[in-house]
Amino acid sequence: MDTVLFVNQLLNGIQLGLILFLLAAGLSLVFGIMDFINLAHGVFYMLGAYICATVAIASGSFILGFVVALPAVLVLGLATEWLIVRHFYKRDHLDQVLVTFGLVLCADTAVKYLWGPQGLSVPLPAWLGGQVALGGITLPAYRLFIVAVAAVVALALWQVIARTRVGMMVRASASNEEMARALGIETRMIFALVFAIGAVLAGIGGIMVAPITGASIGMGNQIVILALVVIIIGGIGSIFGAFVAAIGVGLIDTLGRAYLPSILGAVFSPSVASSAGPALASILIYLTMTLVLVFRPSGLFPPANR
């Protein structure tokens, strides 16, 4: 009985970790390569969820929503990069924080105007809505679907960066932009591409999470901070570090929320424990980051070339 609950919580933690990874990967690339802090990264997460929800509700097909939302987020990402973000690569972090803060305000309000203040809920197709029995333990099919999709995306991203010509250009631009440009790499195009791919990854995260939590205004604002924490823990610019840290943070958060209230309940009254438990889980995440920053300032897995 308890193992069933535990395996389910473990799956939830891994699923949250993978969603975090989808956000953190783009954030880490943009940060590592362009030295750009993007507080507006969560906007693409939100837009992915909203566009997918709209199409899914109109057509009745979640998969169609998924397929339509990806290029839409890609275009929005390219437009944002071209209109605003590219002017800030050489500015200091303060200006970047503020301009992306402004973008968050604009985007949240635009979504409120277009879709109304209430969120949207996304219908799941029947084949994803059920339960799957694995070795005597029943697990929700959709959570497994998220894990599968995110794992495929993570593998694909890793392969593209490590094995392809474009990936090599990206790595070259990251380690020494001037030298890469001198060797004939259009770093501007690479930057735009990296930003847009990051937006799409965040969009996939938002799409995947939409059937569980629905699409709501500001849904990206809390998770983008968690994703920033993830890339600091993992090491800025490291995809592998982001992956490990994302899974770790996902597990701390989910397992902490699930089990800390009962652990605290042994000492405190139930009402205190039930509200202090989730808070303590969140504190643990930030505490982890602080300890990492104190003892390993460049993160757990800093990229070798920096």
Place this chain on the structure above:
Amino acid sequence: MTRSIPAEDGAKLTSAPARPRPATDCDLVAAFVILAALAVAPFALAAIGHDFWTDVILRAMILGIAAVSLNFIIGLGGLVSLGHAVFLGIGGYSVGILADLGIDNGPAQLGAALLFSAAFAWLTGMIALRTRGVHFIMITLAFAQMVYFTMMGLRQFGGDDGLTINYSTTFGPLDLGDKDVLYYVVLAVLGAAMLGFARVRRSDFGLLLKAAKGNERRVSAVGFNAYRYRLAAYVAAGTLCGLAGFLDANFTGFVTPSAMSWISSGELIFIVIVGGIASVSGPIAGALVFLLIEEWMGGLTVYWHFWFGLFLIAIILFARNGLVGLLNQRRPR
């Protein structure tokens, strides 16, 4: 910041004006004009029957104090903190929790607010100031989030609903629950904070902070330990912001964890930048602009945040020295 601060400081130290600095003059004049206008504002607004705006201005002044304190870190020190609003919460909860326990004694509440803010700034500053750049941004955010979630989790002090303060702070006959009294107390604190900022900016301490922001290595090469000066500035800024939180709790009669969220800290940074970084009059100018936009646009459209965001982006793109910078835009960039 691309300004060549070491050269500027060198010029000042030898007291040979290498180039005219109209910035300071316009800035100080603006500071006096704003403070004088704030002093007469309640009478003027009462005379024309717009008392509501007095409350808006009072809130702006409290935010202005918080922004002046942040300006010590960002403006002089060049350290971007995305967790500064935590001190508003620490100051506020010092009032709220003591009032909740039945202690409405002014010196006790004020003492607690200042002491806890200073202690928190000192403890977290010792760790945070060992990091630079984006790591500093993230670690200050982390400390603020820890307090934020602690208060969210403490149900006996309201949790995420916040804590209502039924008793205002009293100092003998002086009752901060009286809006008129509070207004002039806040104005006095703001004036003192701005004066203090102007003096510190010109002092050796301020010069050292600015020099360390420009080039930390050179500062240590001449034999100064930048870390200690930064820690002192960080503790001073945190304490002053805790005082703003103390005043804010008395003004609103309410404290919530959301006052410490990273959005609030982002707003404080916005206020400092819009007003003009490292200027004396910038923080209060930025706070007034921030609240007037909020009230005015909020009355026009529920979608005012959109225009607010655009305004912010435009300021960063086109007016990099803020409103005060626009006052003396003589030098070509």
